[in-house]
Amino acid sequence: MLVPRLRRLLDLYTVRENDPVLAAAQFQALARQVLMLYVVLGLNAVVLAYAHYGLAPDWIVLGPPILLLLGIGGRSLAWIRLARRTSQEKEAFAQLRSVSLFTVIVGGFASFWSAMLYGYGNDASDMHVIFFLTVTVMFCMQCIAQLRSAAYILATIAVCFCIYFFMIGEPLVRVSIVNYFLVLIGSMVMQNFAYRDFCRLVDLTEENSRLALTDALTGLPNRRAFVARLEEAVTHATVTGGRFGVGLIDLDGFKPVNDSLGHGAGDAVLREVARRLEGAGLGWAARLGGDEFGLIVAEETDLDAVGRRICALLGQPYLLREGPAQIGASVGFARFPEAAASAETLVDRADFALYHAKSCRRGAAVCFAPEHEAVLRRDAAIEQALRRADLAVEFRLLYQPIVDAVSGRVEAYEALARWQSPTLGFVSPAEFIPVAERSRLIRDLSRVLLGQALDTMRDWPAERRLSFNLSAHDIAAPESVDHLAAMVVASGIDPRRIVFEVTESGLMRDLGDATRALTSLRALGVGIALDDFGTGYSSLSYLQRLPVDRLKIDRSFVIRCAEDETSLNIVRSILDLCRHLTLDCVVEGVETADQLLLLRSVGCRAMQGYLFHKPMPAAAIPAFEAAPPLWALPRGSRAAAAA
Structure with a gap:
């Protein structure tokens, strides 16, 4: 005692x-x-x-x-x-x-x-x-x-x-x-x-x-803690000569779960993702915000193996109170010191690898490699050239016809942007559009190009329509949508002659905001087309919520439809869907007469592709409309007319 x-x-x-x-x-x-x-x-x-x-x-x-x-x-x-x-x-x-x-x-x-x-x-x-x-x-x-x-x-x-x-x-x-x-x-x-x-x-x-330093929803460290831990890791590895990896994880298909099952289900998915990442013991995990997570992996770890494990782990079903859910994950890795020697640059490199994974290998892991460095430099050069560019002078529009494959009548023209930079030369849209979106320059570019398109269509027949592509960033903010609507009204052109095209993947970033923006444009009288249909989530609930007038079937199905019965059945199913929902349907990427005949046999009418005409400058449109449609003639007559 x-x-x-x-x-x-x-x-x-x-x-x-x-x-x-x-x-x-x-x-x-x-x-x-x-x-x-x-x-x-x-x-x-x-x-x-x-x-x-x-x-x-x-x-x-x-x-x-x-x-x-x-x-x-x-x-x-x-x-x-x-x-x-x-x-x-x-x-x-x-x-x-x-x-x-x-x-x-x-x-x-x-x-x-x-x-x-x-x-x-x-x-x-x-x-x-x-x-x-x-x-x-x-x-x-x-x-x-x-x-x-x-x-x-x-x-x-x-x-x-x-x-x-x-x-x-x-x-x-x-x-x-x-x-x-x-x-x-x-x-x-x-x-x-x-x-x-x-x-x-x-x-x-x-x-x-x-x-x-803690994420309130998942209990994982937050972005602030992740940055501090990463800087400590860089300092320690610099002194000791060690190596380690940084991973950025982005969930694929999370938005559909959030929108269809509710925010409570989305929160439950995020908590389960955090639990799986912590339980796997693959590294030091943190939630960076939204559906993005970070991972610091110990030195000499096989990042490819870690990436495969993460994708498999997060791709397993989620049994929620609201119902089962299925998502995937894309991962971008960067290794110290090969990819970069500072914390900030490491995150940039991992983010680029993640972007590459989501663009080219969705649902997989990509590790930043030397060849990515050249792409980064190219993107940086494009961004700098974009910031210095006189958009109204350097950018121009080409127009590709959308035709009625039965009557041969031209229904509309899709405006396609082209860039001839004084410093970089011709830059492909596949290069400058992603850079413009990441750098937030896409809104200025869209406004300049829409102005050009509206000026051009003044000379078209009254029945011709304009199909114009919008980025997800163009409809992300109410002020941007209001500006686009004001441009249409100021042009004096009947809004019913204008169709704004948006992609599935772009809308899924925030379905609520996208719905409100498109509803506002739809109230003006313009049409709304869902581009590249079939390559994204293709949920019927989205078609029910979105004010969509037409679907555009992606060319990837058209290319294989002659050899692949499954692709043709997908096209047929989308056509049936459009008929039942009273939506117009356009098939993209038609390049051969055989494809034309096959698609027409299953009920396709509105088509677009090189078979009808390549994208052309506005000055070539009158001559195109005056000439007979070669694609509609028999093979022998088509050859004679071409000669």
């Missing part, structure tokens, strides 16, 4: 290495206050020595304060050096123990010196000694209140000398000692309260810091 009580008592006088965060906070607090403690202690010692000079022997008056000043001077210089650098946890514990030890030495030395001075001189001199001891101890306890062990050590020393002075002192001294003892007890109680409040504040600060 006695031993546990003794152990608890000793705990009050020791620095225990059980709370690194508290130790760091104590160290920081002492670093701000200990210098003031040493200044006041030194001044009080000098004043006490001056008051007793000539009353007591010189070796008592001068020797101890000189030693005391040297000691606290050396400690002051040490604290100044420590305050200039960030202390690690072990160093903080060591300094706290040294403070407790120095408190024993200085407190005992100063108290013993004051006891040696007591009795020299008159009653006023003796009261000065008591005053030095009491006031200095009280102030020092205040300065080291955050380190309870040191404060208790100093209070214990003061109590011992209070007993000594009470035993040898005069009645007035005894009364003063009793009064001081009571004040000291009260100060120790208040110091204990202050210490507890300090500990609670440290705990609260630690909790707030933890919350600031």
Whole structure:
């Protein structure tokens, strides 16, 4: 029974290495206050020595304060050096123990010196000694209140000398000692309260810091924590010559789950993704925002194998309360130091690899490779040229006809952008459109090109329509949609002659905003076409929610329809879908007469492709319309007409 009580008592006088965060906070607090403690202690010692000079022997008056000043001077210089650098946890514990030890030495030395001075001189001199001891101890306890062990050590020393002075002192001294003892007890109680409040504040600060670095939904570290951890990894690997990988994970098909099953289901999917990533032990995982996650992988790990494991893991079904869900994942990796030597550039490289994965190998993992560097440089050159470009001068539109394959009548022309850069030469739309979207320059480009298209179609027959492509960024903001609508109204052209084409993949980024934007345009009277249908999510619920007038079947099905029965059946199914939903349907990529006949046999009418005509400048449209449609003639007549 006695031993546990003794152990608890000793705990009050020791620095225990059980709370690194508290130790760091104590160290920081002492670093701000200990210098003031040493200044006041030194001044009080000098004043006490001056008051007793000539009353007591010189070796008592001068020797101890000189030693005391040297000691606290050396400690002051040490604290100044420590305050200039960030202390690690072990160093903080060591300094706290040294403070407790120095408190024993200085407190005992100063108290013993004051006891040696007591009795020299008159009653006023003796009261000065008591005053030095009491006031200095009280102030020092205040300065080291955050380190309870040191404060208790100093209070214990003061109590011992209070007993000594009470035993040898005069009645007035005894009364003063009793009064001081009571004040000291009260100060120790208040110091204990202050210490507890300090500990609670440290705990609260630690909790707030933890919350600031934690994703509230999944419990994973957030983007801020990811960046900090990545910078630490780069610093460590730079010093040690190590290697590690950075991965960015983007969920494929998450938006459809969120939109069809609700946000609660989407949140459940994100929590399950976090659980799977943590449980797999593939690396240090974090949620960066939305449906994007980050991963820091240990050195010498096979990133391709990690990527395959992630894709397989996250591609497994999700059994939710709202119903089962299925998503996939695309992953981009970059390795330090091969891909980059800084945290920011590593993330950029991993992001490029992720973009490449989503564009070319959706549902797979791509590791940044040397050949990607050339693509990055090319994209950077394109972006710089885009930013310097005179959009109205350098960009032009070509027009490809959309025809009725039964009557041979031209229904509309799709406007297709082309860029002839003065510095880069001809730049393919497959190159400049993704760059324009990533750099947010696509909105300015779309407005310039729409203006050109509206000016061109003024010369067309009234029954001809314009089909114009919009990026997801064009409909992402209400002000952008309003600007496009204002351009249509200002042109004076019947809005019913205009069809805006949008892609499935672009709409799925935010189906809610896309629906509102397209509904606003649809109210103007323009048509809305869903481009590349069949290559994205193709959910019937989206067709129900979106204000769509027509579907455009992607050319990938047309190319294979003559040899692949499945592709032809997909085309046939989409045609049936359009008929039941009263939607128009356009088939893209028709290049041969055999494809034309086959597609027409299953009910296709509106078609587009090189068989009818390649994209042409606006000046060539009148001649095209005046000439007989060669594709509609028999083979022999077609050859003769062409000759």
